Amino acid sequence: MQKITTCLWFDNQAEEAVNHYLSVFDGGSILDLQRYGASGPGPEGSVMVIRFEIAGQELLALNGGPAFTFSEAVSLSVDCATQEEVDELWARLTEGGEEGQCGWLKDKYGLSWQIVPRALPELLGGPDAEGAQRVMRAMMEMKKIDVARLEAAYKG
Structure with missing residues (x-):
C-alpha cells in the first residue's frame, strides 16, 4: 500500500x-x-x-x-504517451462531463482531470525559449491538447 x-x-x-x-x-x-x-x-x-x-x-x-463536492483545486493528471491516448481518454472521461481549457476536463462525477501528452512538458522545457512560448500560447487556445499543433508552434 x-x-x-x-x-x-x-x-x-x-x-x-x-x-x-x-x-x-x-x-x-x-x-x-x-x-x-x-x-x-x-x-x-x-x-x-x-x-x-x-x-x-x-x-x-x-x-x-x-x-x-469536487473542485478544480484538485485534479488527477494523466501522462499520455501518444495523441491517440489523449484522444481516447478525453472522449471517455468527457462523456457526461465537460471540456475545460488546456487539457483539463471534468468527468460526469465532477472530478477534474488533466490529460497531458508527454510532448507538452518536453516542448515547454525545450532549449528554444521562444518556441516554448509559442507552445504555451497555442496550448492556451486549446481544450483537448493537439500535439501536432504544439510541435508546429514550437518550430514557428
Whole structure:
C-alpha cells in the first residue's frame, strides 16, 4: 500500500464511479471494499469505501454524502504517451462531463482531470525559449491538447 493515497468523496456514486474508471483505464482493479454497518452514517450494507487501482495509482472512493463536492483545486493528471491516448481518454472521461481549457476536463462525477501528452512538458522545457512560448500560447487556445499543433508552434 502506498503511503499517501488520494481519497475521492462522492455523495453515493463511489461504486459506479470506480467501475467507470476501471473501464477507462486498462489493468485496474478493486483492492478492497468496505460497507456501512448498522451504525451508519450511510445505509446499512451500502458501499462506504472502495480502495482501487488505476494506471498503477491507488485511490480511495468514499460515499460520504452530499456535504462536499469536487473542485478544480484538485485534479488527477494523466501522462499520455501518444495523441491517440489523449484522444481516447478525453472522449471517455468527457462523456457526461465537460471540456475545460488546456487539457483539463471534468468527468460526469465532477472530478477534474488533466490529460497531458508527454510532448507538452518536453516542448515547454525545450532549449528554444521562444518556441516554448509559442507552445504555451497555442496550448492556451486549446481544450483537448493537439500535439501536432504544439510541435508546429514550437518550430514557428
